[in-house]
Amino acid sequence: MSIFKDLLVTERIELDREVADWRAGIRVAGALLEKTHSIDSSYTDSMIASVEENGPYIVVAPGFAFAHARPSAAVHETAMSWVRLSSPVSFGHEKNDPVDLIVALAAKDANSHTKAMATLAKALGKYRQALNEATTPEEIQEILEKAAAGTPKRASADQNKNTENRKSESVQTNTRDKILTVCGNGLGTSLFLKNTLEQVFDAWGWGPYMTVEATDTISAKGKAKEADLIMTSGEIARTLGDVGIPVQVINDFTSTDEIDAALRELYDV
Template sequence: MNLMDSLKENNSVVLKQHASTWEEAIEACMKPLVEKNAVERSYVDAIIERTKELGPFYVLAPGLAMPHERPEMGVNKNSFSFVTLDQPVAFPDGQEVDILIGLAAVNADVHNGEAIPQIVMLFEDEDVFDKIRAAAVPEDIYKIISDAVAG
């Protein structure tokens, strides 16, 4: 599963979205994947319910979350979404997030072996956060990803 290919295929880069709550942020993050039938609506509900139970275990760094759930909760195909918010929202543990990368993986091997390493590589450079927040169009995000992969 390739991050860039998935984002382009699913048309799932959405920038400067407004969300008033963390639930709205999850909805905004997963909306492109629901619209492309990459995940079922039940997948979004499962992420929200699990967050209420366990907290936002998927917050990876200050400002960055990668909401996801188990494959059997409604994943139809491996896919990513990439969403930025116009203002950060507080998650249940108080962490503020304004960059969300939605992940749908059909199994744990894809999740651990393919998805996570790409995200880690993208965010190795601290400057990438500022570049992502400044992005105005999906092409800006594609360039940031391309530069991270090349670098």
């Protein structure tokens, strides 16, 4: 079954929309979700309030904002909307402005959209130009399905017995073998970053031996002692402050190269 068949229907995709600013952009994305009765308007207000309170942490890659808020009674079904802007707008992000693509997520829980998030992260990292040039909602869906078809399943420990010593040979220091990815809500940008981080670990052969947990800012402070490090945005890093373990700022949540370089330095690989 198509990953995006129900999650991102064509009625929730709008291309080359003109908006005045980032708030208007999120409102358009929210209106598409409202139109299919996936959310109430209060959820759109919450997506805007999240940026006002936490800063532009949802701008997770150059030109891309992933709008979302916490699950609530205002969410009737897990759904996404897609708004490509005709003229980019500024969110105030130091590295990734201006934004010309806003994807909004409304999630009823933290699990129902995980496979789609992995596909979206890969699609934006590999097929961004094609997504920019698509002329119809159907083309957007086709590109996302192409990315999904090329996403391998994560290997299990049993499937990786031949590589079980690779991690111990590479890293000589004691580690907790766990990384936290953190955002304001614990199920949006943090899950996006988690998916890209797991791609890097899988490429290294470390996938079966590392735990990556997506969480929110409040929970992260309590869970920090269980982890080797935290990966997050600059805005969330400032909110967290000193949590007793390294906090690594990632600018492009779709970039396996940026995350690979950060991990190699942090784990001395």
